[in-house]
Amino acid sequence: xxxxxxxLASHGGSNLQAILDACRSGQLxxxxxxxxxxxxxxPARARARRAxxxxxxxxxxxxxxxxxxxxAIAATLERHGVxxxxxxxxxxxxxxxxxxxxxxxxxxxxxxxxxxxxGQGLYGRRVHAAVLAxxxxxxxxxxxxxxxxxxxxxxxxxxxxxxLADDTVDTLGQRVLKAEHEIYVxxxxxxxxxxxxxxxxxx
Ligand code: GRF
Numbered sequence: 001x002x003x004x005x006x007x008l009a010s011h012g013g014s015n016l017q018a019i020l021d022a023c024r025s026g027q028l029x030x031x032x033x034x035x036x037x038x039x040x041x042x043p044a045r046a047r048a049r050r051a052x053x054x055x056x057x058x059x060x061x062x063x064x065x066x067x068x069x070x071x072a073i074a075a076t077l078e079r080h081g082v083x084x085x086x087x088x089x090x091x092x093x094x095x096x097x098x099x100x101x102x103x104x105x106x107x108x109x110x111x112x113x114x115x116x117x118x119g120q121g122l123y124g125r126r127v128h129a130a131v132l133a134x135x136x137x138x139x140x141x142x143x144x145x146x147x148x149x150x151x152x153x154x155x156x157x158x159x160x161x162x163x164l165a166d167d168t169v170d171t172l173g174q175r176v177l178k179a180e181h182e183i184y185v186x187x188x189x190x191x192x193x194x195x196x197x198x199x200x201x202x203x
Pocket of ligand 1: 009010011012013014015016088089090109110111124177180
């Protein structure tokens with residue numbers, strides 16, 4: 001199946017970069033059609049531009065009405081022929097129009113082993129701080145389908161990452177982020193190969 005990706009990112013975009021690199025090298029049988037950022041100056045936007053992927057800034061600044069923003073995101077994805085939406089460090093909730101249009105075809109990556117350490121308020125460094133505070137022996141990465149609630153949709157793939165005795169939020173975060181890059185590319189490739197079946201996904 002030829003995947004045509006729409007990638008949404010908010011900040012650094014290292015996951016977006018890993019996916020773009022894998023598309024370019026042929027490691028991933030997918031084509032990045034469009035990138036959408038909710039921050040106009042996000043490094044993720046510059047990364048997309050450098051890769052020659054059309055990039056759009058769509059946010060509450062460009063569309064103050066949430067329904068209009070939701071419609072603009074859905075229309076942008078559709079206009080670029082996207083058949084799989086990939087959230088890569090996207091810090092906003094998708095609206096009902098986009099979720100309905102792409103139900104079962106929106107992936108997110110979370111830097112912990114869901115359902116542990118997920119939900120509203122648990123993002124970025126806060127996740128790793130919570131894992132360390134709970135003295136967990138392992139953390140990890142989860143790729144899941146997106147629904148209306150944060151971090152709750154069906155789990156598609158998971159990988160454990162060890163927590164070391166002297167870990168800080170930074171060292172754990174770096175180890176997890178490296179695993180994110182690998183597992184996100186790998187999971188999308190398995191979807192492309194049909195090893196992971198997503199209902200509603202078609203050429
Ligand atoms: C990643 O840890 C991802 O799991 C989380 O936000 C971070 C984004 O990193 N949702 P980047 O922007 O891809 O570098």
